Amino acid sequence: SGGWRMRAALGGVLFAAADLLLLDEPTNYLDLEGAAWLEEYLRDYPHTVLVVSHDREMLNRSVTHILALDERRLEVFAGGYDAYLKKRAERLSLATSMKAKQDAQREHLQSFIDRFRAKASKARQAQSRIKQLEKMQDIALPLESRTTPFHFEDASPLASPLVVFDECELGYAPGHPVLSKVSLRLDHDDRIVVIGPNGQGKTTLVKSIAAKLPLLAGKRVASGKAVMGYFSQDQLDELREGESVFEHVRTLEPDWAPPKVRALAARMGFGFEKIDTKVQDLSGGEKVRLLLGLMAHAKPHVLILDEPTSHLDIDSREALIHAINEFEGAVLLITHDIYLAEACADRLWLVYHGRVRPYDGDLEDYRKLVLSADRSLARSVKTDAPNSNVKKPATSAYTLKQRIAAAEAEMEQAQATIARVDTALADPNLYTRDPARAASLSRERADAAAALASAEVVWLEVSEALSG
Template sequence: VFSKLIRNSSSHAIAWLEEFLINFENTVIVVSHDRYFLNKVCTHTADIDYGKIQLYAGNYDFWYESSQLLVKQMKEANKKKEEKIKELQEFISRFSANASKSKQATSRKKALEKIELDTIKPSSRKYPYVDFRPEREIGNEVLTVENISKTIDGEKVLDRISFILGREDKVAFVGGNEFAKTVLFKILMGEMEPDEGSYKWGVTTSQAYFPKDSTKEFDNDLTITDWLTGYSPVKDVTYVRGFLGRMLFPGEDGVKKVRILSGGEKVRCLLSKMMICAPNVLILDEPTNHLDMESITALNNGLIKFPGVILFASHDHQFVETTANRIMEIMPGGTLIDKITTYDEYLESDEMARKRFVYTANKEDDEN
């Protein structure tokens, strides 16, 4: 029995565990927010809603499609029943007083009484509304990075890293060198200075940053509404609460202190901040770590349709595969691999990448 065992685990460790569980010959019960993991490992899915469990034969995608299809079929069946009800009611209304049609009218009344509409109860699951709308369209010159190097505590974290971003790039930083990704993001956001090299943002760009560690952001006594108002270009409470409402913070939640929020609530606050700032470049460092399945799906969909540039790191395989069109991997020595491809294609075409993933997973397992 595993409960959210892969949360905050590296993609390498997750890949190793996937293969282990697939080959495990006995029963496994797992709770996870990683859709790719569930699709690859699970043969059955238990849907828990309103305190009731319904078992589906199939993986996560099969459950999702089946449950959506079931609701669709019930709605279509109800529509046909409503049309039949209307037809019977019209006949009864028209001919109930007609002696020659009275038997037919009575028969239709009985038929009408037998028709029952299916009760379609909305799911208790709630999806936030994630929609990043840039205030300004991004130009052709986005970001140029030239020979950036950084050494921390004697270790070479970044070694002469260079790349140029285009206006349609959605870049996923993958691999086991997670510290290097965070350092690079901090340098690009001006929170850390490189030892060597330079970077230049295009004049049309505006950036919003989702840090891996947001402790400082919430180390204050502000309410959620006051906190977000501080970042809003429109200092209107109703305007700000609209963004909070989209992220599942109803009116009464606006008076909560940000200091006491859960990990998932803090993530949703940070996403609200990024939306209200309306940037055309998003930098996200492990944004899915504290989110539930619904929020991950909403963020995933929001990034897919985002019309700007994205640089991000995530352990969620499906999140990376469906969002990124360019893959970068910072190697243990700080050098960079840069390929314009999807994540699955990157792993499939690069034998060494797959070997690195397996090696890192085994190394982590030995250390633990």
């Protein structure tokens, strides 16, 4: 998965213990657990770290200074991101006040000049005021950045429940469920975040709720009128390369006149300067905005958002939070962005060890649980076996790095196998045309998944040992 590829890439960089660590959006594609671990790791990193990030929680928990780039100028602020926002607001307030005083003084001087310039008795004083006015330096107010809002129009209300699962098995191959005994209910006013480590089945769950993945067993009952709005960061690759924003938006309403299509695109955030841009030339954030706009046009009753903020800047994330909170339907989120989750959701579903269960704590409780589990695992790796009187020789850093590299290679091989097998199993005719091959592929996928899980455990344990 993208999350494990990011973890593997980060692992190679972090544990080299570089004197200067440069990270560009390191939490993209990480799950909440990985982001929480990275926040703590960077906070305690003994050397210099320079990170480009739109992850507000990480910028509050892990950094000591903010280097802000504004109007082609760099400026350093002490503290985290919230402290930076406060100082910036104070500076803007002070500049606004000084600007108002300067404008009042300028108006007073100009009034004196206009009144007495022509009078001989006041000419010298008027000239003095003119020089004073000319020497006055304008106080420039910082430009306020404007972010186009997101819009999720409310659909006609429906009675709850919108979706019910009863003892369902979810997955991709018969006989090999990713999740079992899934019983849940989604109501029209639910705001739920799905949590759990990478590879446990969070995306499998939300795809099944959105009816994009058929059930392996069990019963799914959904309101016949309920419209599901589904977004996943993987959909960025589904945009049609070579086509413009206008062409994508026009597919929603092919009978509309071009001006009306352009107005709809503008509402999504694509004005005249962007509407004819080919999708391959859009930024990651612009692609997310386009996909969300295309999805929202159907007026869904349920928003199912799988990592919607990975490519959005901080202001766009704030705009998305506002739009979600204004939306009156149900919301189901998978996100590593704790700030987004806390702002938009009031319930948690934990996906772990093949089950889906309500989680009674809040996100901060879960974050502490994840970090305490990581520390316990690290201690278990570093501690000698009980009742052993023989002190074990320390494993060299070189050997640990070799084990990490081997685990990463095993993870990549297992992920490649899973991707290949999933592509083959996606053929709906395979099970009737060649059931023996389907069964063989299912067994191969299960073996690869087990190998991946084993390699992940080794990678985490050895990485913790190396960092200690």
